[in-house]
Amino acid sequence: MIESLERTxxxxxxxxxxxxxxxxxxxxxxTFLIAxxxxxxxxxxxxxxxxxxxxxxxxxTATDWPDREERHEVVYLLYSFESHSYVRxxxxxxxxxxxxxxxxxxxxxxxxxxxxxDLFGVEFEGHPDMTRILTADGFEGHPLxxxxxxxxxxxxxxxxxxxxxxxxx
Amino acid sequence: xxxxSMTLNMGPQHPATHGVLRIQLELExxxxxxxxxxxxxxxxGIEKTAESKHYRKVIPLTDRMDYLAPxxxxxxxxxxxxxxLEIEVPEKAQWARVCLTELTRINSHLVWVGTHALDxxxxxxxxxxxxxxEKILGIYELVSGQRMMSTxxxxxxxxxDIPPDFDTRVREILDLFPSRYDEYEDLLxxxxxxxxxxxxxxxxxxxxALSSGLTGPLLRACxxxxxxxxxNPYSSxxxxxxxxxxxxxxxxxxxxxVRLEExxxxxxxxxxxxxxxxxxxxxxxxxxxxxxxxERVLSEMEALIFHFKIITEGFCPPEGEVYQGIESPxxxxxxxxxxDGSPYPYRMRVRPPSFVHVGALDKMCxxxxxxxxxxxxxxxxxxxxxxxx
Numbered sequence: 001m002i003e004s005l006e007r008t009x010x011x012x013x014x015x016x017x018x019x020x021x022x023x024x025x026x027x028x029x030x031t032f033l034i035a036x037x038x039x040x041x042x043x044x045x046x047x048x049x050x051x052x053x054x055x056x057x058x059x060x061t062a063t064d065w066p067d068r069e070e071r072h073e074v075v076y077l078l079y080s081f082e083s084h085s086y087v088r089x090x091x092x093x094x095x096x097x098x099x100x101x102x103x104x105x106x107x108x109x110x111x112x113x114x115x116x117x118d119l120f121g122v123e124f125e126g127h128p129d130m131t132r133i134l135t136a137d138g139f140e141g142h143p144l145x146x147x148x149x150x151x152x153x154x155x156x157x158x159x160x161x162x163x164x165x166x167x168x169x
Numbered sequence: 170x171x172x173x174s175m176t177l178n179m180g181p182q183h184p185a186t187h188g189v190l191r192i193q194l195e196l197e198x199x200x201x202x203x204x205x206x207x208x209x210x211x212x213x214g215i216e217k218t219a220e221s222k223h224y225r226k227v228i229p230l231t232d233r234m235d236y237l238a239p240x241x242x243x244x245x246x247x248x249x250x251x252x253x254l255e256i257e258v259p260e261k262a263q264w265a266r267v268c269l270t271e272l273t274r275i276n277s278h279l280v281w282v283g284t285h286a287l288d289x290x291x292x293x294x295x296x297x298x299x300x301x302x303e304k305i306l307g308i309y310e311l312v313s314g315q316r317m318m319s320t321x322x323x324x325x326x327x328x329x330d331i332p333p334d335f336d337t338r339v340r341e342i343l344d345l346f347p348s349r350y351d352e353y354e355d356l357l358x359x360x361x362x363x364x365x366x367x368x369x370x371x372x373x374x375x376x377x378a379l380s381s382g383l384t385g386p387l388l389r390a391c392x393x394x395x396x397x398x399x400x401n402p403y404s405s406x407x408x409x410x411x412x413x414x415x416x417x418x419x420x421x422x423x424x425x426x427v428r429l430e431e432x433x434x435x436x437x438x439x440x441x442x443x444x445x446x447x448x449x450x451x452x453x454x455x456x457x458x459x460x461x462x463x464e465r466v467l468s469e470m471e472a473l474i475f476h477f478k479i480i481t482e483g484f485c486p487p488e489g490e491v492y493q494g495i496e497s498p499x500x501x502x503x504x505x506x507x508x509d510g511s512p513y514p515y516r517m518r519v520r521p522p523s524f525v526h527v528g529a530l531d532k533m534c535x536x537x538x539x540x541x542x543x544x545x546x547x548x549x550x551x552x553x554x555x556x557x558x
Contacts, residue, residue: 026489027252057382058494059520063507075505077492077520081393084400086492108382111528119216134209134557143217144516150221 004083005030008052016042031088039091040100046078046087047105054078054087060102060112062120064145070094072122076102098125119144174202177539181210185288185543188553192530194542201542204534206527211557219517223483224250225324227517232318234519235555237280239309240266240273241497243322248403249493249504250324253486256455260447262326263405268339268442269312269321270404271435275346276305277498277550278428282353285425285547289366294356301349304342311338325459326452336443343440350432357425367422371533371545374419381529384522385500386431387549389415390423397496409438421548428550458484483512492520499523499550519558523551 009023009030019038024031034042046054059077070092078087093099101124103110113124114133121142123130132139141148154166180191189210195203215234219227231246232239244266251258258266283298306316311332313321321328357363373381378391388395396413398406414430416423452459460479461472488510494503500522507516526549533545 027255027491029491031490056379058501059492059503059505059518061505061518061520063516077503077505081395081400086494088490088492106382107377107380107532108525108528111382111525115524132209134212136209136212143214148217150217 002028004080004085005087007083008046008054008085008087011049011052012042012046015045029086029088031090033090033092036091036093036097036099039089040102040105042089043076043078043102043105046089052080053082054080056081057102057106057109057112058086060109060116062116062122062144064120066146068092070097072097072099072120074099074116074122093122095121098123100125101127103127118142121145172197179542181207186546187284187551190527190546190551190553190556192542192546194534194539196539199539201534201537201539204531204542206530208524208527208553208556211553213554213558215558216517216519219514221513223512224486224514225479225483227514228323229318229320231519232320233554234521234558235277235497235499235502235523235552236317237277237552238273238498239317239319240269240321241277241495242502243320244270244404245493245495245497245502245504247322247324248495249491249506250486251453252491252493253489253506253508254324254455254458256325256453256458258326258404258453259450260405261449262451262453264442264446265327265331265451266322266404267406267409268439268446269308271438271442272305272308272339272342274435274498275432276302278432279305281428281498281547281550282357282425285544285550286357286363288543288547289363291357291360291363294353297349297352297356301346304345308335308338308342311335323452323459325455326450330451336446339439339443343436343443346436347433350429353429358429364422366541366544367425367548368418368420370421370541371537371548372420373529373533377529377532378419381532382525383500383529384525385496385498386424386427387500387526387529389413390427391419392417397494397501401494403493403495409441411438421544424548485510485512494520497522499552499555500526502555519555521555521558523549523553523555524558527551527556 016038019035020032022033046052056079058079061075063073065071072093074091076089113127116122118132118134151167154168175196177194177196179194180186181189191207193205194201215230231242235242279298279302283295286294309319310316313319375391394413394415411434414427416427456475461475465472466476486508490507492505494501502522503520505518506514509515534542
């Protein structure tokens with residue numbers, strides 16, 4: 001398992017040395033932080049390279065870091081059926097900056113990207129259907145951002161229509 | 170003569186959508202031109218809620234995503250946390266986990282075969298499926314006190330030791346179920362109505378299956394011999410002997426055959442787990458993370474302090490991020506946890522199999538008949554609680 005990750009790191013480093021900003025190893029997992037410009041090239045390379053064959057997009061999600069200059073971090077998790085290993089690719093983007101879509105490479109990426117757009121507000125450039133997916137129609141804000149408050153409705157003990165439930169932040 | 174396509178709204182309150190799934194169908198006559206799933210009616214913000222809870226208090230949330238496979242969800246989360254904390258789980262706990270997650274797989278598949286057959290028109294199948302499921306819920310109740318939201322696994326092992334009559338009760342299931350599976354096969358496998366409704370229906374090509382991110386029985390019904398239990402073994406699965414059923418049919422019938430065979434293989438695994446159940450502790454020795462046993466809390470000062478600290482402050486894993494995927498009954502369920510060194514997860518992402526599979530519905534339904542949409546939804550085995558989280 002570790003051997004295949006070393007090979008991935010070496011091959012990707014040879015090919016896209018400039019596009020890789022950071023490589024990290026943690027608990028036998030390999031993570032690349034890459035420049036947004038080379039994202040699509042790297043994903044296509046990982047998928048189509050005859051040695052690596054990371055043909056399966058397992059997951060696509062994001063994390064929110066409001067204190068950073070580039071607050072959005074989009075995370076791609078790729079899987080190879082040959083070496084049975086995962087590799088994680090990350091890109092960062094400022095608020096309002098679009099990330100190129102991977103929906104042309106994997107169909108499922110388009111589906112995941114809608115979720116990221118809905119919950120984090122990251123927009124994907126070239127996505128065919130950039131609409132909300134989980135939250136209700138007319139919902140405002142992006143719930144998984146750190147500055148989005150957790151709220152709840154106070155339990156109500158009357159049935160009066162004129163007193164709507166109080167929302168507590 | 171002018172012909173127009175018609176848009177039909179199916180759901181969210183439709184008995185055959187297994188919950189609150191809505192599909193916008195574009196039809197020409199009875200042929201489906203496009204199926205556009207609209208989800209989110211059950212969105213409860215589990216990932217957001219998890220960010221405000223101590224790591225150990227996230228476990229009950231995972232049960233509530235997929236109420237048919239609570240143990241699998243628990244296992245995925247606990248394994249991810251054990252990876253992050255570098256905890257070695259004792260063998261007994263691992264084997265008990267294998268035993269219980271395989272029972273969970275059978276549980277989930279039984280409900281699936283029952284409801285799926287009901288959707289297509291075989292009513293009696295549902296009664297049989299739920300009759301057998303009752304036995305498994307009995308085991309859940311035996312170990313955890315709960316029939317559905319069991320929350321039995323803990324970070325580091327199990328909540329409590331497995332009870333003494335666990336072995337005999339599970340063996341009853343092992344003896345009973347093979348003949349019951351034969352009954353299902355008698356009812357469905359060669360039934361001409363069943364075959365007509367399922368063979369060649371809701372097909373998806375192997376290339377599309379990969380591109381759409383299908384996992385689990387759906388991927389195996391497209392001919393891929395991929396199972397995380399074999400490919401990336403976790404929780405001692407590499408010590409068990411079992412086969413991965415596959416089928417090249419790519420249709421509803423192939424998925425049915427794969428799942429039915431998986432239930433038989435699960436029985437094989439459970440038998441091995443019971444036969445070789447090791448002796449020893451049921452939870453890892455990890456002070457500050459695992460709660461000390463109650464009798465020590467009541468008699469020793471140190472244990473009391475640990476107990477108090479874990480309950481009130483939680484524990485702080487090292488900074489970092491891990492992903493752990495496991496083979497749940499529905500496919501690959503993965504937990505991606507980002508820790509910033511505080512007692513709360515900075516981010517807890519669930520990679521839900523059902524969510525991904527709903528996205529592939531359009532490909533399965535296009536060009537098929539309206540009635541086959543029901544068969545397609547049934548065959549991908551979705552639980553809306555997990556789709557929307």
